Each structure stands twice: as structure tokens, then as C-alpha cells.
Amino acid sequence: MEHFGDFKLLDKLVERDGETVYQASHARQTQPLRLTMFNGLPPQQSQRIRRKCDRFLGLKHPHIEPHLGHGMVGDTPYRVSPFVESVSMAAFLRSLKARRVILPMDNVFSIARALCKALHALHGYEKDGKHAQLTHGAICAENVHVAPTGNVCLMGIGTWHEKDSEDVMEQVWDGAGLAALIYDMLRATKTSGELPKPSQEMDSLLRVALGIGDSDEMLSPKAFGNRLREIAVRQHVYTTLDRFKALAQRTCEAIAQEKEVKIETAELMPEPSTVTHQEPAPGEEANVSDAVAEEDLSLANEDLAFDADTPPSYEVDDFEATSAPGGQAQENLEDAAAELEASEAVTQKSRLSFFQWVKNKGVFPDNILQLCMDAFETEAEMLQALWNNDKIDDQALSHELTQWLNATDEGVPNDNDEDMVRMLSLLPASLVVGRQVLPLSLSNGELVCLCSNPFQTEVFETLKGTLGANSVLCRTATPKAVTERCLDGLHRAGRGGVISPFGNVPIKILVFDQNDGFPTSLGVRIAQKGWLVEWMASSQELISSAVTSTPAAVIGVTEKDSFAATEVLVELKTQPSGSQIPCFVIGNDDDDEAIERILDLGVEDYFSVPVNGDTVVAKLRRIFNRTMNYDSTPPMLSGGPAPPPIPSEGMMEDMMLAAVLDDTNEPLGRGGLIGPVNSLSLFDFVEHMVLRQQTFVLKFMGDADGRLGVLRGEIVFAETLEGKGAEAFSKMMVQKEGVFKVDFGAQPPDTNVSLSTSQLLLACKMNPGD
Structure with a gap:
């Protein structure tokens, strides 16, 4: 079995110019994945693909596992999405939910509206109803993608049919499969109460997709009833007569409302003379309530308990002959x-x-x-x-x-x-x-x-x-x-404290890390010196930040046979304002010649994995003393405690931090900060990020205690050992010592804050503590 990074390649699905698609598995996923590798690319495209991949990684969505989305193995970019074969919509949504991909109700309507309009524009409305086949299982792997932002993209909905002249299958892009998808989405995303009522525009689009008339055509009751009957028979939906009549009544009323035509119930659905089974299904009441009828808006693949030998029939020879006197x-x-x-x-x-x-x-x-x-x-x-x-x-x-x-x-x-x-x-x-x-x-x-x-x-x-x-x-x-x-x-x-929350931090160190190779323990060790560590996975973001903020040093984390970090540092050295910034590399390359070549590029030093935290701190301090005339004690806020002294050089960082850290070997992640609490105002920092609608998790490291979760600018989670919610948030905002870590894009673990964000910040502003 072949491997690609941490993925196991199970089956090759498609191979085309520059792309190979596999069904793959991963140790952290129980379900198969769809892996697309971009290989065999011309050399002149490698830099463009790398920048594109950097952009993808910079937009990592919090609901997607770190390996699910986009990334690179060596110099080969890849894209990963859920692997979905022809399955029902319910199974598809369960698959997305298992992968922690959220599909809110707003997205359901947006996807449905866009697909309806696209389908109508491409194929128009066929009056003969040739493609009005309401079929489930209309989704295949080619239709499903997870975008870099985490949005679920459905590329097209169709139904497989056998060609008349050849013994092959072709995919027919019809409105029937789309309508089944939309109705199933509405059912699957229902949380409580009745199903949401589609707008007039959505109702019109759905009826076009179903082939049951649009705003430009008014179907007669007979034609409309026959059309619904055909759809139900082809879908093998055997429901009670009352439920079927309720669906027909609601849909006709929606059509009539646009045309200002009132259709009477008796004229709409007279009693069919050939119905063979009019009794309600076992377990159902004879009079179906409005709520139940509304819940059954979709012609879903819901098997009701009828006798297999006598399924109900809705064939009507002549609607007019059975109308009321x-x-x-x-x-x-x-x-x-x-x-x-x-x-x-x-x-x-x-x-x-x-x-x-x-x-x-x-x-x-x-x-x-x-x-x-x-x-x-x-x-x-x-x-x-x-x-x-x-x-x-x-x-x-x-x-x-x-x-x-x-x-x-x-x-x-x-x-x-x-x-x-x-x-x-x-x-x-x-x-x-x-x-x-x-x-x-x-x-x-x-x-x-x-x-x-x-x-x-x-x-x-x-x-x-x-x-x-x-x-x-x-x-x-x-x-x-x-x-x-x-x-x-x-x-x-x-309001400078809100616009620039890092004004009191004396030294900032930028870290470029694409593959989670920079350990948290090293970041904490640096932060204990009073220095701020900011890491990111995008080369363009790092260069932009380095040019505008002029950090004290830049550290690039690289892997063997990978030159991404060194290329970024070389590009930074070409910038006028970046030529004097000291640069370091952390890597696992054991080739002395390769290390020498890296040092020849102007890099100050190369640290081999496993990294000795004391060695890194001592080297940084010597560089700062030389380039910034910076003494051993960094300037702090007035009244703030001095950082702990540096232990003797050679003491391993894991020995020093094991007593206070539970996650010594935990990687930093795709973007964030580690810094000393006494070098900035946590309140100003949180206020700054909230104003920009950021999503992140803040965690105190070492002896300090507390976690804070912010989702799209709203404070939703706060927790300390002594409590949760608003009280925990207030206590965290008055912390004066310790080290904090921020993971940008990380999803808050839970929701336990009942007050609004404005109320929380206002309370802290009015009661700032001692």
C-alpha cells in the first residue's frame, strides 16, 4: 500500500494532466478521504503553486482537521475533501458532520438558490417533464468539495442513466435530483419546531426544478395533480392520501398567490376513484396535523409501513369526472x-x-x-x-x-x-x-x-x-x-490601545512554520524572557509583517529536502527593511553540506532538531545585545515583574518545563502568538481581535490558568479552574503574570458565556480590578 505523507493511498480514481485523484485514509479519520495530488508540474509553475498553497493554508477553517483541506508534502501540493460515493443526502450530511464540517441553514438556502438558478439558466423549463425524475442518490464524489474557507461546495447535481444506443451510463443534469437534494437538506438541518418556509423566490425556483410550473405558467388542477402523482410514483413515495393532498394544496396556493387566482380545495384534489389504500399507515393518526404535514413537505425517501402486495396507487383517469357536485x-x-x-x-x-x-x-x-x-x-x-x-x-x-x-x-x-x-x-x-x-x-x-x-x-x-x-x-x-x-x-x-495592542512588547520574533515543527515549549521558553513570538504559515504574510513591523529576529522551520523556509528568508533579505533582520533556521537535516549552504545564504545559525531551548534563547540574547544594544533584562511595563533568569546553558528545555506544561511537544499550529502577560494588556488585545471579528482560542500556559474562546468576534467560551462564563472571563482579564498562547482560527471548545460581548468588555472596563 502506497503512502503520501500521513495518508494511505487506497485506490486511484482519476488521473489527468497534472492531477491524480486517490481514495485515501488517514489515522485521524475513520472515513475515507478524496485526495487530489498536483504532480508533474513544470518547474516554472512550482513557485506559483507554492504561493497558492500558502494562501490556502493561511485560510484554514477551524471546523476542518489540520490535515483536511489543502497542504503540501515535500514539493507536492494536495487537496483533501470528504469521499462521497452515490449516497443519500442524509448519509452525506452525516458524513460531513462526522468530519466536523458545519452546514448552517443559511448555507442550505444559498446553495439551493444558486444551483436552482444555474440549472434553470442552462436547461430552462421543459414542459413535457422529461427530466422530472425525483431521484435520490444523485450526489457523487465529483460534486463535493471543501473549499479552503471550509465552505461545502456542491459542483453539480445529476442522475445516472443508461444511454439508449450504448451500453454505458451518462449523467443527466436534471432538476429532479436537485429538488430531492434541497428537500433533504431542509429535513436534515431541521433543529426544532416546524420546517422553515421558503421565500417566494425559493418556492418558484423549487417548482421550476421539480417541473411543476413556474411564474410564467399556471398549471390546471388536473395537470398539476398528475405531475405530482408522476413524481411520487417514480420516487416510490407511498404516503397517505391526506398528506399527499396537503402537499398539493400548499404548492397550488403558492402558485395561485402569485397569479392572484384562488383554487378551491374541492376543485384541486377531488377524491380519486381508483385509490386502493386510503387507510392511514400503522402508527399514524387519521387526521394529520398541520405540523406533521409541514414536516412532510419533502417527497423524501421515507419508507412507510404499507403492505408490500398492495401499495397505494394515485392513478386518476379523469379528474373532472370525480369532481364534486x-x-x-x-x-x-x-x-x-x-x-x-x-x-x-x-x-x-x-x-x-x-x-x-x-x-x-x-x-x-x-x-x-x-x-x-x-x-x-x-x-x-x-x-x-x-x-x-x-x-x-x-x-x-x-x-x-x-x-x-x-x-x-x-x-x-x-x-x-x-x-x-x-x-x-x-x-x-x-x-x-x-x-x-x-x-x-x-x-x-x-x-x-x-x-x-x-x-x-x-x-x-x-x-x-x-x-x-x-x-x-x-x-x-x-x-x-x-x-x-x-x-x-x-x-x-x-484609541491607540485598541488599534495597536502590542505597543508595550519590547521584542517580537516572527516564526515561519508550514508543518507544525516549532514546539510550544520553545515558544514558552522565549516568552518567559519577555519576548513575543508570532508564527504564521504564509510566506507572504510573514514577509509583509517583517517589513512593516521590523521584528528583532525571524526563525524559519524547515523539513529535510524542503527549501520553503530558506526561500522565504532569502526573499526577506532582498527587502530593504529586511536585510538587517537576523534570521535563524530550525530543521532536521543531518547533511553538513546542506547546512553550510543554508548558512551561506546569510542565516545567523542553524538549530538541529531536537532543539535545546536554552541554546536558542542564549543565541537570540547575544544577537539582540549586538544589534540593539539590549541588556539582559528586557524593559517591562512599570511595576511588572521581571522574567525568570535563564538557567545554565545546556539544560534541556523539556526538563525545565515538564513540571508546568502538559503539552511540551505540542506543535504551535497554523498561526498565532505566544507572549508574556505582563508585556501587554490582555483586555486591549481581546478588544482589538473582537473588533476585527477574529476566531481564536487563548490559553494561559504554565502556572497560570484559563482558556478563552472567540468565534467571529463574539466571546463564547471562558473557563478557569475556579469557574466558567463571564466570571472566568473577568478574572482572566486581570492576570498580571505568566505566558499566554493564541491559536488563530481555532474553534472554541464549547459555549458557556451567556452575556453579550459588549456587556463583558463594558464590565471589565468599569471594573478593571486592582
Whole structure:
């Protein structure tokens, strides 16, 4: 069995120009993987591929294992994604979940909408329904990829069919397989309550994909019923008559609503005369509730317990022949009129309840109240979908209204720079750290703000009390736009502690490491001298950081027969501002000639693995003394404790640190920091990263205790030996000693913080500790 790095190559699947695709396995995965190797590349493309691979590694997604995504073995780049053969959608999603790849509901709708539009544009709508075959198992390995950012990409959906003239199979790209995929995704991602109701656009696209009519064509009840029956028979979905009628009713109502045509239930689905089995399935009630009917929106591959010999049939020879008599039709019309009147009364009641809900929110931006009422008038269907017997889901409703406000707002006004800078200087930065609100102007007691969510009323209460405003007018914008304005405003307001959290660190050392070869214990040993270690896997990021920040030293970690680190250091030496930066290499090459060649490139020294931490620290100290006139005791913050003295040269680092470290041999990872707590403000650092919507895990090393998890700018996890949540976060922010480690992109281990990020930072700002 062949090996490729840590992968075992099980089976060669595809071989084409420059690429070879294997089914592979890995010791850290229980399921097979799809491995694509980019080999046989011309020499002139090697540098471009290496830079591309660096970019992939720099975008490593926290939900993907370190080896799953993109990487390099030697000089050969590779891409890894889940291996999926023709399986059901449920099995596919279980496979992704086992690999910790998350597929949120928002992504489901985005993928579905994009695929529907692409399919419609390519193939159009075929009225004969030739390809309206609702089939599962329409996904194969070629369709599934995991992008460098962690997004699951579905490249195309089709169904394999046998050609008429040849004894081969071909893949037909039809809308049926796509519709099955979408409905299964909706079922598989359901968490609680009823299934989400697709928007009008999504409903139209789904019906096009299913071949059951679009906005340009109105199918008659007979044609529509026959089309649904054909789909159900081909899919082998044998469900109860009531469930089938409920599906037909809902879909017809959606079509009729766009055309403003009312279709009566009796006309829609009269009792078929040839149904052979009308009893409900065992274990089911005769009257199916609305919730059950909604849950069965999909024509899923759900086997119901019917007798195998007598499956139900929905063949209808003539819908018109079985329609209701005239008297019954008149009663249906009267019932429909009564239902319409009752519906209007419910709508009016809901409107009043909605108005009361908005009004009861307390301190509320005055102009948002009217905007919300406008939203209710124009987006009634959207709001009604969130309404359930006048019980409102605050979070869902606020999200939908905010989305609507952002889409309909006239844009952000030109603010008064002087007013904004003055107000920012008065406010705690915690209010803007959460990308929630930015004060723009204050005139005659009226405060104009920019925010991404106008429903967080506690923020406006704080603003009114701090700035002395009588009323608040709010302009909404996307979180990204608010973040950009907040960053710019903080910079102009001179909040330097937020913009540059590393100003007090006397010495910074950059580490270039593509293969997790730099041990954490060495980073801790360097940090105990009061120096900050920042490591990264992207060569371009390292060179950019070295040129702009001028570190005290750069360390490149390399493997045998790999020249990536030395190439980066040589490129750095060619930069005007990087020519004087001392560079070191850590590697496992035992060839003296190869080491000599590396040293001839201008590298200060070469450290062989296993690395002696004391030797590295002593060498760095001598270099700093020579190049920076730097004495043995680094400058610290006033009142901060001095770092521990360096033990005698030759003492092994693992002997020194074993008593305080549980992860002596743990690799650093793909990007992050190790530094002394007493050389910077942890609060400013966390505030800085939160403002930039970073994802990371911060961990105290050695005798200090605590872990902090931040997900896309939101503090979600905090833990110490004494407690968890907000209390643990407050204690960590007042730490004065020890060493901290930050892993950028690492996923927080859990969620245990109930307070918002702004509340946490505001509490720390108001109670900074001793």
C-alpha cells in the first residue's frame, strides 16, 4: 500500500494532466478521504503553486482537521475533501458532520438558490417533464468539495442513466435530483419546531426544478395533480392520501398567490376513484396535523409501513369526472369567503400585536418604530411566517426586520467628524467593539447613531445616559459597514490601545512554520524572557509583517529536502527593511553540506532538531545585545515583574518545563502568538481581535490558568479552574503574570458565556480590578 505523507493511498480514481485523484485514509479519520495530488508540474509553475498553497493554508477553517483541506508534502501540493460515493443526502450530511464540517441553514438556502438558478439558466423549463425524475442518490464524489474557507461546495447535481444506443451510463443534469437534494437538506438541518418556509423566490425556483410550473405558467388542477402523482410514483413515495393532498394544496396556493387566482380545495384534489389504500399507515393518526404535514413537505425517501402486495396507487383517469357536485361547490365557495374574512381579522389582530411588541421594547430609536410598521405592511408574509399564535420569537423577528431595514435604508448620512470623535472619546470602546452602534451626531438632545441591529435596546439606554441625549434616531447598515466605520472612528479618536495592542512588547520574533515543527515549549521558553513570538504559515504574510513591523529576529522551520523556509528568508533579505533582520533556521537535516549552504545564504545559525531551548534563547540574547544594544533584562511595563533568569546553558528545555506544561511537544499550529502577560494588556488585545471579528482560542500556559474562546468576534467560551462564563472571563482579564498562547482560527471548545460581548468588555472596563 502506497503512502503520501500521513495518508494511505487506497485506490486511484482519476488521473489527468497534472492531477491524480486517490481514495485515501488517514489515522485521524475513520472515513475515507478524496485526495487530489498536483504532480508533474513544470518547474516554472512550482513557485506559483507554492504561493497558492500558502494562501490556502493561511485560510484554514477551524471546523476542518489540520490535515483536511489543502497542504503540501515535500514539493507536492494536495487537496483533501470528504469521499462521497452515490449516497443519500442524509448519509452525506452525516458524513460531513462526522468530519466536523458545519452546514448552517443559511448555507442550505444559498446553495439551493444558486444551483436552482444555474440549472434553470442552462436547461430552462421543459414542459413535457422529461427530466422530472425525483431521484435520490444523485450526489457523487465529483460534486463535493471543501473549499479552503471550509465552505461545502456542491459542483453539480445529476442522475445516472443508461444511454439508449450504448451500453454505458451518462449523467443527466436534471432538476429532479436537485429538488430531492434541497428537500433533504431542509429535513436534515431541521433543529426544532416546524420546517422553515421558503421565500417566494425559493418556492418558484423549487417548482421550476421539480417541473411543476413556474411564474410564467399556471398549471390546471388536473395537470398539476398528475405531475405530482408522476413524481411520487417514480420516487416510490407511498404516503397517505391526506398528506399527499396537503402537499398539493400548499404548492397550488403558492402558485395561485402569485397569479392572484384562488383554487378551491374541492376543485384541486377531488377524491380519486381508483385509490386502493386510503387507510392511514400503522402508527399514524387519521387526521394529520398541520405540523406533521409541514414536516412532510419533502417527497423524501421515507419508507412507510404499507403492505408490500398492495401499495397505494394515485392513478386518476379523469379528474373532472370525480369532481364534486354543484351543490357541494357552492358550499365550498361560502366556506372560502368565511375563511377569507377570518384571515383578514387574524391579520389585523397580528398587526396590532406586532405594534404592541415594537412599542414594548422600551428605549427604542424613534424612527425605527415607523420603519417596522412599514415592514409589516410590505413584508406581511415574511412576518406572518415568524408568528405563531401571537407568540413572537424575538431573535428571529429582530433578524428578519434588521435584514429588511438594511436592504431598504437610504444609506449612512455624512456624519460630523468632530462630534463623532468627541463622543467616542467619552464612550467605553466596549460599546463599539461588538459592532453594534456608532454615534454620528448629537444636536438639541437628538442623537443619530449607526447600528447593525436596532433591537438591542440596552445599548441605546447606555448611550442616552452617557451622552445626555433625549431621543435616538437610528440608521441601520450591515455589520461589515458598521465595523469599518467603528475602526475608522476609533483611529481618529486616538484609541491607540485598541488599534495597536502590542505597543508595550519590547521584542517580537516572527516564526515561519508550514508543518507544525516549532514546539510550544520553545515558544514558552522565549516568552518567559519577555519576548513575543508570532508564527504564521504564509510566506507572504510573514514577509509583509517583517517589513512593516521590523521584528528583532525571524526563525524559519524547515523539513529535510524542503527549501520553503530558506526561500522565504532569502526573499526577506532582498527587502530593504529586511536585510538587517537576523534570521535563524530550525530543521532536521543531518547533511553538513546542506547546512553550510543554508548558512551561506546569510542565516545567523542553524538549530538541529531536537532543539535545546536554552541554546536558542542564549543565541537570540547575544544577537539582540549586538544589534540593539539590549541588556539582559528586557524593559517591562512599570511595576511588572521581571522574567525568570535563564538557567545554565545546556539544560534541556523539556526538563525545565515538564513540571508546568502538559503539552511540551505540542506543535504551535497554523498561526498565532505566544507572549508574556505582563508585556501587554490582555483586555486591549481581546478588544482589538473582537473588533476585527477574529476566531481564536487563548490559553494561559504554565502556572497560570484559563482558556478563552472567540468565534467571529463574539466571546463564547471562558473557563478557569475556579469557574466558567463571564466570571472566568473577568478574572482572566486581570492576570498580571505568566505566558499566554493564541491559536488563530481555532474553534472554541464549547459555549458557556451567556452575556453579550459588549456587556463583558463594558464590565471589565468599569471594573478593571486592582
